[in-house]
Amino acid sequence: MSEKSRSDFTPVPKVSAVPPMRYETPLVPRNSISGRALVAVVAIMTFLASLTTGGVILVSQAASAWQADVSREVTVQIIPAAGRDIEADVSKAASIVKNTAGVADVRAYSKQESEKLLEPWLGTGLTLDELPVPRLIVVKIASGAAPDLPQLRGVLQAQVPGAVLDDHRGFIERMRAMSGTAIAVGIGILLLMIAATVLSVTFATRGAMATNKTVIEVLHFVGAKNRFIAENFQRHFLLLGLEGGAFGGGAAIALFAIASFLSRWFGTTAGGEQTSALFGSFSIGLGGYAAVVVQVLLIAGVTAFTSRQTVNRTLEMID
Amino acid sequence: MVRFENVGLRYGMGPEVLRDLTFRIEPHSFQFLTGPSGAGKTSLLRLLFLSLKPTRGLITQFGHDVATLSKDAVATLRRRIGIVFQDFRLLDHMSTYENVALPLRVMGRPEESYRDEVIELLNWVGLGERIWALPPVLSGGEKQRAAIARAVIARPQLLLADEPTGNVDPSLGQRLLRLFIELNKSGTSVVIATHDIALMDQYDARRLVLHDGRLHIYD
Numbered sequence: 001m002s003e004k005s006r007s008d009f010t011p012v013p014k015v016s017a018v019p020p021m022r023y024e025t026p027l028v029p030r031n032s033i034s035g036r037a038l039v040a041v042v043a044i045m046t047f048l049a050s051l052t053t054g055g056v057i058l059v060s061q062a063a064s065a066w067q068a069d070v071s072r073e074v075t076v077q078i079i080p081a082a083g084r085d086i087e088a089d090v091s092k093a094a095s096i097v098k099n100t101a102g103v104a105d106v107r108a109y110s111k112q113e114s115e116k117l118l119e120p121w122l123g124t125g126l127t128l129d130e131l132p133v134p135r136l137i138v139v140k141i142a143s144g145a146a147p148d149l150p151q152l153r154g155v156l157q158a159q160v161p162g163a164v165l166d167d168h169r170g171f172i173e174r175m176r177a178m179s180g181t182a183i184a185v186g187i188g189i190l191l192l193m194i195a196a197t198v199l200s201v202t203f204a205t206r207g208a209m210a211t212n213k214t215v216i217e218v219l220h221f222v223g224a225k226n227r228f229i230a231e232n233f234q235r236h237f238l239l240l241g242l243e244g245g246a247f248g249g250g251a252a253i254a255l256f257a258i259a260s261f262l263s264r265w266f267g268t269t270a271g272g273e274q275t276s277a278l279f280g281s282f283s284i285g286l287g288g289y290a291a292v293v294v295q296v297l298l299i300a301g302v303t304a305f306t307s308r309q310t311v312n313r314t315l316e317m318i319d
Numbered sequence: 320m321v322r323f324e325n326v327g328l329r330y331g332m333g334p335e336v337l338r339d340l341t342f343r344i345e346p347h348s349f350q351f352l353t354g355p356s357g358a359g360k361t362s363l364l365r366l367l368f369l370s371l372k373p374t375r376g377l378i379t380q381f382g383h384d385v386a387t388l389s390k391d392a393v394a395t396l397r398r399r400i401g402i403v404f405q406d407f408r409l410l411d412h413m414s415t416y417e418n419v420a421l422p423l424r425v426m427g428r429p430e431e432s433y434r435d436e437v438i439e440l441l442n443w444v445g446l447g448e449r450i451w452a453l454p455p456v457l458s459g460g461e462k463q464r465a466a467i468a469r470a471v472i473a474r475p476q477l478l479l480a481d482e483p484t485g486n487v488d489p490s491l492g493q494r495l496l497r498l499f500i501e502l503n504k505s506g507t508s509v510v511i512a513t514h515d516i517a518l519m520d521q522y523d524a525r526r527l528v529l530h531d532g533r534l535h536i537y538d
């Protein structure tokens with residue numbers, strides 16, 4: 001357009017100078033109501049999914065810890081028999097066990113200690129001299145070692161009549177079945193939670209995209225290529241997803257960190273010890289925090305992917 | 320520049336809304352497109368703007384058969400066409416300046432390279448003092464001029480305008496017509512779809528009249 005032709009169009013109030021203002025407003029409007037609603041949905045769903053993940057990790061860790069604690073310990077019980085010196089039997093059994101490969105520690109309970117174990121049931125002040133109170137030897141297995149327990153059981157039975165080795169196998173089996181069920185249920189709930197999160201984030205993204213139809217159309221009509229439009233929306237919605245995910249995932253991480261801190265803080269009290277025995281330290285560990293971060297990225301990715309799909313569908317409808 | 324040969328258009332399984340259109344739009348030409356409501360003016364504009372494909376016939380634009388173009392090629396070709404929508408279609412979250420600069424921005428040009436150009440055009444259409452205003456606070460006439468400025472900022476070879484004077488008073492309508500005439504003098508082919516007989520009477524130009532889906536041309 002020539003300078004001459006432009007100057008022919010007379011009624012133009014000219015501005016003296018260009019005021020410093022924003023020049024590069026994002027093509028996709030920020031801070032729209034639907035965008036904020038999407039951030040809220042993503043934050044809430046990420047928070048709930050992260051709590052579920054953390055819960056599954058805690059149950060799994062507690063179950064593993066119970067199993068490990070029980071399986072690292074076996075008990076030898078010496079039952080008194082007529083005509084035998086139980087102190088000598090205890091001493092001999094302890095010696096046999098101590099010399100077995102893979103045993104870290106052996107502790108034989110004294111007569112007084114064994115009687116003390118019965119106090120919760122029989123009360124104090126009783127004389128138990130006349131009763132055949134069995135004696136216990138608690139054997140700690142070295143970490144990572146697997147002593148040959150059947151052979152040890154045979155040796156004990158051969159050399160110390162009345163010695164019974166209990167490796168808690170039945171209890172461990174029941175524990176394993178219970179913890180396996182708990183973890184399977186937890187993973188099932190987690191999968192449902194992730195599916196619900198993906199679906200709700202998908203629909204919330206589509207809702208937010210509906211308000212941007214005019215933007216897509218205008219960009220299309222001024223000559224923007226489909227890829228350019230899709231990339232702009234994808235980037236915008238990825239940021240929205242990350243923002244919501246950071247709020248939700250961050251809140252979940254903070255909650256787990258506080259719970260872990262409190263469980264350590266109150267760990268020395270009676271109630272704290274009970275809780276700790278049942279649920280462990282309430283710490284989901286680095287792996288747990290990494291799982292929350294992965295969820296945040298996954299949900300942000302779902303948001304971006306859905307927006308791109310919606311843009312492509314809208315552009316196909318326009319054409 | 321634009322050639323239609325026996326072009327027909329129908330929506331879905333409905334009747335043909337445009338029938339046997341055969342005409343050319345030459346470079347540097349000026350024409351009004353008119354006809355009664357429902358005659359198919361907007362459909363014809365959409366065909367010219369490549370946002371519809373004909374159900375039959377041949378359309379060539381700038382030497383390309385539009386039926387064979389890829390989506391990216393259509394987008395590139397569309398940059399040579401400016402369009403003024405009846406409902407303006409300005410983006411409410413962007414200032415007047417940014418709305419007008421949008422075609423240049425999507426081409427990937429850096430903002431510094433077109434800043435002066437956009438401000439000069441805004442001054443030219445009388446929006447020099449509304450540069451940073453957002454569309455919701457602009458009057459109907461101001462929106463119309465912003466939409467026209469956006470359509471011409473990339474110096475299109477073909478300008479299409481759908482009822483550009485439909486929302487403005489007669490004096491502003493005259494000014495807008497002068498604007499289109501100036502653009503035409505500077506080399507842009509112009510097609511104005513309008514019902515406004517008074518507007519057409521102000522300028523002696525070719526008339527394309529649509530009636531019952533058929534086109535009658537009065538040179």
